[in-house]
Amino acid sequence: MTVRHFLSLMDCSQAELIGLIKRGVELKSLHQQGVIYEPLKNRVLAMIFEKASTRTRVSFEAGMIQLGGQAIFLSPRDTQLGRGEPIEDSARVLSSMCDAVMIRTFAHQDLETFAQYSRVPVINGLSDDLHPCQLLADMQTYLEHRGSIQGKTVAWVGDGNNMCNTFIQAAIQFDFNLRVACPEGYEPDKAFLDQAGDRVTVTRDPLEAVAGAHLVNTDVWASMGQEDEAQAxxxxxxxxxxxxAMLDHADESVLFMHCLPAHRGEEVNDQIMEDPRSVVWQQAENRLHAQKALVEFLLAD
Known part of the structure; x- marks a missing residue:
């Protein structure tokens, strides 16, 4: 039987992705009703963190507990990976002891290598290229507030980083149009742009990107590993x-999202976080439920 991994949104079909976000809504409802649902009893998720995290760690760990399983947190100090053990060796060993592995790391190639040698599902908890788990939560949040995102216009304002790359894949998979506003030299990866074709446009003008948009997104201007570039x-x-004021140029139904943590006074001002059009707190909560749907999809019988 072929092992299913989730390294990018392209690892699932469009129907599977839509099913995942709808399932996230269902699991959220069960949780809010206090219903105990434990399909993953005695299942173990190993969580390898080479990059720090609040939301990714808590959402996966709490999610596994709520589904009846367990999660093991592994930092570089806790594993031989941090001391130079080959990735393929760690993959063989960990996948013989755990039912799935979530990895939050720098190089996307390391995820692909780990998955190649793993006999259990591997989940991308974030890499320098992509952040697909966040997009599941984002799409669930939009669905809950506005219904289907198909055919809508989405704006990305800021750095063409891993989140922006993942929004490009989401535009393909969820069938919406994406406008990216960024300074010259900070565009998203060309390979992702080429894959999306005319579904994605890049502009230098944030107001042009936001005009009439149904969803506006941003992220920090300097990601982990780019601290030396922060001032520039x-x-x-x-x-x-x-x-x-920027959101006022968008569609009247616009939602604002940020994957957090936010640097207030930089990519956002204080007012936008509490604006009635902002759904950042619901978006953060939905990491829990969207990822529960994902782990259930990969592991439940």
């Missing part, structure tokens, strides 16, 4: 700060 980026990205 502050100057280049200053015109791209998302504010309530």
């Amino acid at each position: 980026r502050l100057k280049r990205f200053a015109p791209y700060q998302v504010t309530p």
Whole structure:
């Protein structure tokens, strides 16, 4: 039997992705009703963190507990990976002891290598290229508030980073149009743009990207590993700060999202986080339920 991995949104069909976010809504409802649902009793998720996290760790760990399973947190200090053990060796050993492995790391190639040698599902908890689990939560949040995102216009304002790359894949898989506003030299990966074709447009003008948009997204201007570029980026990205006034150019039904943590006063101002059009807190909560749907999909009999 072929092992299913979730390294990118392209690892699932469109129907499977839509099913996952709808299942996330169902699991959220069960949780809110206090219904005990434990299809993953005696299942173990290993969680390898080479990058720090709040939401990814808590959502996967709490999710596994709520589904009746367990999660093991492994930092670079806790494993031989941090001391130079080959990835393929760690993959063989960990996948013989655990039922799935979630990895939050830098190089996407490391995820692919681990998955190649793993005999259990591997989940991308974030890489420098992609963050697919976050997009499941984002799409679930939009579905809950506005229904289907198919045919809608989505704006990305800021750095063409791993989140932006993943929104490009989401535009393909969930059938929406994406406008990316970023400074020259900070575009998303060309390979992802080529894959999306004319479904995605890149502009230098954030107001052009936001005009009439149904969903507006941003992220920090300097991601983990780019701290030495932070000051230079502050100057280049200053015109791209998302504010309530910028959202006024969007569709009247617009939602604002940010994957968090937010650097208030940089990519967003304080007012936007509490704006009635903002759904950042619901978006964060939905990491829990969307990932429960994902783990159930990969592991439940």
